[in-house]
Amino acid sequence: MTNVIVAFPKPEDAKSIRNILVKNGFPVVAVCTSGAQTLQYADDLHNGVVVCGYRLTDMIYSQLREDLSEQFDMLLLASRRFTSEVDDKRIRCVAMPLKVHELLASVDAAVEESELRKKKARQQPKQRNVFDKQQIMLAKDLLMKQKGMTEEEAHRYLQKSSMANGVNMIETAQMVLSILGKNV
Known part of the structure; x- marks a missing residue:
């Protein structure tokens, strides 16, 4: 109220x-x-x-x-x-x-x-700060390089994973970075 x-x-x-x-x-x-x-x-x-x-x-x-x-x-x-x-x-x-x-x-x-x-x-969608945007872009870049995805596919993958795991997209991007980042 x-x-x-x-x-x-x-x-x-x-x-x-x-x-x-x-x-x-x-x-x-x-x-x-x-x-x-x-x-x-x-x-x-x-x-x-x-x-x-x-x-x-x-x-x-x-x-x-x-x-x-x-x-x-x-x-x-x-x-x-x-x-x-x-x-x-x-x-x-x-x-x-x-x-x-x-x-x-x-x-x-x-x-x-x-x-x-x-x-x-x-x-209204929450506005992401610069750091969060960078995390998402880095995760998309890793997915594109290591999994051969387009940027659109990488973005969709992050969205689907975040919904499936019940976490926000930034947390999903950080998980992707920590898992795929080790393989670099």
Whole structure:
């Protein structure tokens, strides 16, 4: 589930919002009164939703948004005058006076969007570092020289072996290097 941070300058306002969210099943992990506190929690969590007011004790919402990771969504609770000025697509707005169903629907939408972003990130292939790429290339080179394979065949061999052995391709390449490397 997506983490929710509530940030308002008045602790009693923040706690009221937290209580509404918790009562409706949202996991509120922190209640903050300053942008610095919010950013500290956000850095520890890496992703989630920040529900905040227009002004915190040390900054306004736009400064907080600039410093927040792209992995965080922001839900701004403010008067219509302020919400009408927001032109940042990364910020959802709920106009005050607060209607609980609007708050819950907006938080739910932000949570869903965050979950979708996490799911997409997990589905992206992991980027290999230079050393890992070198290991794979060396293993393919050895297979091509010693087994007479093409590069495509060597790559497919590494893929099949890694799946059959239940290890990642880098580990398979290292095994090939250690076994075939002795025969050189």
